Amino acid sequence: MKVAIIQFPGSNCDWDAEHAVNDVLGIPAKRIWHKSRLPTETEAVVVPGGFSFGxxxxxxxxARFSPIMSDLKEFAAKGGQVLGICNGFQILCEAGLLPGALLRNDCIEFRCVNQPLRVEDSNERFSRENLGPTLSLPIAHGEGNFRADDSVLSDLEANGQVLLRYDGNPNGSVNDIAGIRNPSGNVYGMMPHPERAVESHHPVQDGLSVLNAFFEPIQKTQSVELSPS
Amino acid sequence: MKVTVFVSPKTTVLDPQGAAVEQAMKSLGHESVEGVRVGKTVTFEMPGEDSPETRSKLDELCDGLLSNPVIEDYRFEIEQG
Incomplete structure (x- = not known):
């Protein structure tokens, strides 16, 4: 096991994340219950989407106060790779591992579409060169409206911590922000679902390059190709 | 004692729920209504009495679990039982 996928009561993208990482990318992954300790062999953590604790x-x-979160904070502080997707992103913000907060969509509606995104040159992995200038990934959320106070926001922009922006803002997110990282570049959070865009039968497959970019530090093998349908 | 915590979106933060409720009020004919904000109340019982220690315990509960200081303000009322 290399990748721990944290399972909270109410997580519902945990199996999808495990499938994408384990079966599609071929990186051994396992779902870990939120009351467990983080396994010592963990090399990367995915905090999946869903509706943790309703x-x-x-x-x-x-979820921020779940027992596993103290291990996760220590793992992140030591430079471990952490990716929060959708509710996972919200949890990382609540836990203070990423700045800002996610509010109710300004349209009040739950938004569930394949969302066009613009890629920012954030670091070597999350760059236009690596991911291409634009992506399409599924979004499915009612609270994706990213907000941060002005000084936090200007730091995010000045440090290149914005990973992805919405092309056609679906939720009122400030500066069209869809995903960010921490300053040291080991904690990532995004509202779009890369794990739902990895199979040839998925409407889009851009999740592969995003997940490959995230897992690059722990991946020994070359980038993964789509399996034939 | 009985504690009531009032959590509300910060005045500087957009409140889409409040905006939608305001719209509904206006469409019911209450056109002069303005500044609707939707928050929540949390009530609970706890032993002890109103004291600086109790208030600092309540601040600890409110600041992080019951409210998110990035987007929300809170205040609480203590009612001696």
């Missing part, structure tokens, strides 16, 4: 209080507000 989104009660706020999205991610209760």
């Amino acid at each position: 989104d009660y209080l706020r999205c991610g507000a209760i």
